[in-house]
Amino acid sequence: xxxxxxxxxxxxxxxxxxxxxxxxxxxxxxxxxxxxxxxxxxxxxxxxxxxxxxxxxxxxxxxxxxxxxxxxxxxxxxxxxxxxxxxxxxxxxxxxxxxxxxxxxxxxxxxxxxxxxxxxxxxxxxxxxxxxxxxxxxxxxxxxxxxxxxxxxxxxxxxxxxxxxxxxxxxxxxxxxxxxxxxxxxxxxxxxxxxxxxxxxxxxxxxxxxxxxxxxxxxxx
Amino acid sequence: xxxxxxxxxxxxxxxxxxxxxxxxxxxxxxxxxxxxxxxxxxxxxxxxxxxxxxxxxxxxxxxxxxxxxxxxxxxxxxxxxxxxxxxxxxxxxxxxxxxxxxxxxxxxxxxxxxxxxxxxxxxxxxxxxxxxxxxxxxxxxxxxxxxxxxxxxxxxxxxxxxxxxxxxxxxxxxxxxxxxxxxxxxxxxxxxxxxxxxxxxxxxxxxxxxxxxxxxxxxxxxxxxxxxxxxxxxxxxxxxxxxxxxx
Ligand SMILES: Nc1ncnc2c1ncn2[C@@H]1O[C@H](COP(=O)(O)OP(=O)(O)O)[C@@H](O)[C@H]1O
Ligand SMILES: [Mg+2]
Numbered sequence: 001x002x003x004x005x006x007x008x009x010x011x012x013x014x015x016x017x018x019x020x021x022x023x024x025x026x027x028x029x030x031x032x033x034x035x036x037x038x039x040x041x042x043x044x045x046x047x048x049x050x051x052x053x054x055x056x057x058x059x060x061x062x063x064x065x066x067x068x069x070x071x072x073x074x075x076x077x078x079x080x081x082x083x084x085x086x087x088x089x090x091x092x093x094x095x096x097x098x099x100x101x102x103x104x105x106x107x108x109x110x111x112x113x114x115x116x117x118x119x120x121x122x123x124x125x126x127x128x129x130x131x132x133x134x135x136x137x138x139x140x141x142x143x144x145x146x147x148x149x150x151x152x153x154x155x156x157x158x159x160x161x162x163x164x165x166x167x168x169x170x171x172x173x174x175x176x177x178x179x180x181x182x183x184x185x186x187x188x189x190x191x192x193x194x195x196x197x198x199x200x201x202x203x204x205x206x207x208x209x210x211x212x213x214x215x216x217x218x219x220x221x
Numbered sequence: 222x223x224x225x226x227x228x229x230x231x232x233x234x235x236x237x238x239x240x241x242x243x244x245x246x247x248x249x250x251x252x253x254x255x256x257x258x259x260x261x262x263x264x265x266x267x268x269x270x271x272x273x274x275x276x277x278x279x280x281x282x283x284x285x286x287x288x289x290x291x292x293x294x295x296x297x298x299x300x301x302x303x304x305x306x307x308x309x310x311x312x313x314x315x316x317x318x319x320x321x322x323x324x325x326x327x328x329x330x331x332x333x334x335x336x337x338x339x340x341x342x343x344x345x346x347x348x349x350x351x352x353x354x355x356x357x358x359x360x361x362x363x364x365x366x367x368x369x370x371x372x373x374x375x376x377x378x379x380x381x382x383x384x385x386x387x388x389x390x391x392x393x394x395x396x397x398x399x400x401x402x403x404x405x406x407x408x409x410x411x412x413x414x415x416x417x418x419x420x421x422x423x424x425x426x427x428x429x430x431x432x433x434x435x436x437x438x439x440x441x442x443x444x445x446x447x448x449x450x451x452x453x454x455x456x457x458x459x460x461x462x463x464x465x466x467x468x
Binding site: 124141142 | 306
């Protein structure tokens with residue numbers, strides 16, 4: 001606890017670093033995951049195949065392995081990420097976390113899509129909407145109600161998983177604060193306790209925000 | 222040049238796995254004609270209806286709407302479906318949209334009509350089917366009869382060349398059947414080309430030019446309504462009429 005008070009500015013900057021990492025990863029995971037879900041229900045077999053393969057691979061791989069792949073594997077085949085504020089691991093970390101989380105987002109969105117009665121999409125196709133319009137204007141808005149709770153769990157899991165990205169070498173986020181403080185002589189208990197509290201300061205408000213969003217969607221019909 | 226029929230089905234076959242749902246279907250519906258399709262449950266009426274806008278693809282044979290062969294999946298098919306109105310047994314109104322939004326969605330998205338024009342036309346259509354005062358409600362707040370009339374208005378908003386109805390009154394309480402049939406009868410009188418799956422004999426007699434009787438995936442009779450109801454030729458039709466008349 002003394003670490004949290006004495007080194008408060010470090011915690012604040014770690015807190016902001018984690019927020020930034022999670023914000024980018026969340027945007028990436030939500031966009032990619034929704035796209036993959038659209039692929040999985042598309043009438044085009046190759047797209048369905050891409051969606052299914054992505055989910056199978058990333059949902060069944062340890063996040064650490066995925067991150068290693070993005071940080072060290074991809075550069076070997078010519079995919080070079082730019083640095084972020086001098087940190088080479090930030091973008092590979094964001095990309096790896098997005099790619100991994102997208103698999104879970106995809107499954108949450110897909111189960112939401114499946115909860116919408118088939119007649120809704122049929123009526124949309126029958127009036128001449130394309131596949132994309134049917135999904136965007138009729139199916140996804142109705143899927144949203146069932147998708148928000150599981151999506152919330154996925155996002156909170158992602159925030160916690162972001163610690164692995166920190167352990168990995170993205171300095172300036174919360175988990176890396178622990179390493180810095182231990183090195184500066186604080187006890188592990190004291191510095192990790194501070195880190196745990198700082199994570200709760202993100203995940204608990206996120207949970208409250210999601211509950212609010214759920215209720216808001218509920219009354220909007 | 223002779224005018225192409227509005228709907229033409231030639232040697233259409235379809236299976237669901239082992240089940241042969243459509244057997245060598247040949248059917249033409251001329252522009253302005255109203256054809257009623259009837260037959261026992263499971264005889265393939267819904268499937269027939271749904272192949273015409275390719276909600277169900279067929280195994281073999283050709284289907285043309287207004288002289289144009291049904292395109293494969295994609296933009297062209299969406300374009301064709303915009304010209305073919307469809308009314309479902311279970312209404313299938315968009316549950317998250319108001320009645321007016323249900324009617325304006327496709328004109329705005331597909332025809333690129335402006336919101337103002339789409340709403341003006343939409344309100345006129347809702348007036349025509351008698352539910353303009355319900356325009357800001359959501360589907361779940363309407364009675365079945367009102368929902369089905371809204372669904373008809375939604376289809377008409379695309380100015381379709383032909384309308385398909387799949388048992389439009391089967392899910393309705395008896396007292397609401399006539400309000401929907403009245404709208405359909407008016408539409409028929411105005412010259413809309415219609416293919417209607419229904420067991421409402423009153424409607425068939427009043428509005429239909431022909432009755433098509435299906436059994437086990439086949440078209441067994443294709444006759445004038447009066448002739449069909451008073452003197453069906455096939456045993457299967459006699460048997461079927463006996464059942465629906467006695468209960
Ligand atoms: N999507 C489907 N998959 C498998 N079988 C189906 C499907 N749709 C309909 N069928 C079967 O095809 C037959 C004809 O169905 P349908 O066209 O709905 O008949 P009807 O409308 O005359 O009652 C029925 O035996 C039905 O169970
Ligand atoms: Mg049917």
